[in-house]
Every structure is written in C-alpha cells, then in structure tokens.
Amino acid sequence: xxxxxxxxxxxxxxxASVKVYCKASGSSFISHDINWVRQAPGQGPEWxxxxxxxxxxxxxxxxxxxxxxxxxxxxxxxxxxxxxSLKFEDTAVYYCVYSISSGDYGFDPWGQGTLVTVSS
Amino acid sequence: xxxxxxxxxxxxxxxxxxxxxxxxxxxSISTYLHWYQQKPGKAPNLLIYAASNLHSGxxxxxxxxxxxxxxxxxxxxxxxxxxxxxxxxxxYNTPRTFGxxxxxxxx
Numbered sequence: 001x002x003x004x005x006x007x008x009x010x011x012x013x014x015x016a017s018v019k020v021y022c023k024a025s026g027s028s029f030i031s032h033d034i035n036w037v038r039q040a041p042g043q044g045p046e047w048x049x050x051x052x053x054x055x056x057x058x059x060x061x062x063x064x065x066x067x068x069x070x071x072x073x074x075x076x077x078x079x080x081x082x083x084x085s086l087k088f089e090d091t092a093v094y095y096c097v098y099s100i101s102s103g104d105y106g107f108d109p110w111g112q113g114t115l116v117t118v119s120s
Numbered sequence: 121x122x123x124x125x126x127x128x129x130x131x132x133x134x135x136x137x138x139x140x141x142x143x144x145x146x147x148s149i150s151t152y153l154h155w156y157q158q159k160p161g162k163a164p165n166l167l168i169y170a171a172s173n174l175h176s177g178x179x180x181x182x183x184x185x186x187x188x189x190x191x192x193x194x195x196x197x198x199x200x201x202x203x204x205x206x207x208x209x210x211x212y213n214t215p216r217t218f219g220x221x222x223x224x225x226x227x
Contacts, residue, residue: 044219044221045156045164045218046218047216047217047218050214059214061214061215062215095163097163103212104152104169104170104211105169105170106154106166106169106175106209106211107164107166107209108166108169110163110165113163
C-alpha cells in the first residue's frame with residue numbers, strides 16, 4: 001500500500017521559487033509514477049507533471065515547462081517539486097499523487113496537499 | 121490537449137435520489153477515464169477507474185459507464201455523505217486533464 005505524506009504550507013513572494021516535498025512509502029511505489037497536481041482556490045485540479053522514482057524520468061505539462069523541476073531523492077525517499085518565477089496565480093494547494101505508469105488505474109493515493117500562497 | 125467537459129456544473133438532489141453526471145472528451149480516449157469525489161478542504165478520492173471499475177472500498181451505489189468520448193457517473197440512492205464535487209479525468213495521454221467539476225448539492 002503506497003502512502004504519500006506532505007508538509008503543511010509555504011508563503012512566497014512573486015518571482016521567488018518554492019520547493020514542495022512528498023515522502024513516499026510502501027510496496028512497489030518506486031516502480032511507477034508520482035505526479036503533481038495543483039488546485040487553485042475554487043478551481044478544478046490541474047496536472048503539472050510526473051516523475052518515476054526508479055528511472056528518474058520526468059514529464060511536464062507544456063504550461064509549466066521551463067518553470068518546474070521534479071526530483072527524486074533516494075536517501076530520504078521523497079520527491080520534490082520546485083516551481084520558479086512564482087506569480088500570484090500560482091497560489092494553490094499542491095498535491096503529490098501516485099499512478100500506475102500505464103495510466104489504467106487513475107490517481108490514487110493522494111498526499112494531503114501543501115498550500116502555497118504567493119503574496120507580496 | 122484533450123478537453124474534458126462535464127455536465128451539469130451543479131445539481132440539487134435529495135437523499136435517496138439517483139444522480140447522473142456526464143463527461144465528454146474532445147477526442148476518443150478509449151476507457152482511460154476516471155472519476156473522483158472531493159469534499160471541501162480534502163484531496164480528491166478515486167471512485168471509478170478505467171470508466172467502469174469500482175475502486176476498492178467505494179460503495180456499490182457508485183457506477184460508471186462509457187467509452188470513446190462519452191462517459192457517465194451514476195450515484196444510486198444518494199446518501200448524505202455523497203454531497204460533494206465530482207471530477208472526471210483522462211489518462212489516455214499527457215497532459216492528464218480533468219473536467220471542471222460537478223457540484224452535488226442538497227435540495
């Protein structure tokens with residue numbers, strides 16, 4: 001059973017970067033993908049990209065290309081998502097979520113989310 | 121990108137009602153379609169995967185159907201805990217995309 005744990009909240013200024021962490025545990029998680037999905041206040045979820053902890057391969061949504069970096073840290077069994085050049089509209093809850101690489105089984109489980117607030 | 125369009129955006133229903141939510145993809149996605157329930161302040165929870173398969177632990181009053189471009193989520197005998205927002209999501213290709221959501225409210 002895969003488990004994903006995230007820390008609470010971050011406040012950043014426009015133009016800064018934020019790094020959000022997701023600690024993974026359980027059987028087999030390393031073989032498949034950890035995705036990042038964000039949700040702005042009152043909006044639907046938005047997929048940002050994925051990383052495979054075993055291969056370190058990544059894939060990013062075009063919208064975030066050049067601004068997002070996802071990394072797997074084996075020593076702490078955690079994936080990080082760094083988003084740079086923050087804008088007010090990047091204010092959102094950022095979730096890490098597991099998925100089977102084939103895409104057959106949807107997103108499950110989800111981390112509890114990290115609120116990132118961009119404010120001057 | 122594949123656009124996912126849900127209808128309706130919101131609906132009002134009573135306990136015991138049967139509720140149907142539809143999701144249309146802008147191109148064929150086979151059965152790479154999943155449904156989620158989200159309650160305020162919580163992460164989405166997977167209900168149905170691959171269009172019609174009930175996720176472990178999800179009550180049998182939830183069901184899904186469809187393939188290609190048109191999909192349906194049905195909730196039979198709506199319970200108080202089912203008042204929430206529901207999203208569809210495609211995993212046919214990247215970027216993975218979600219519908220805009222359907223809010224199920226108490227009538």
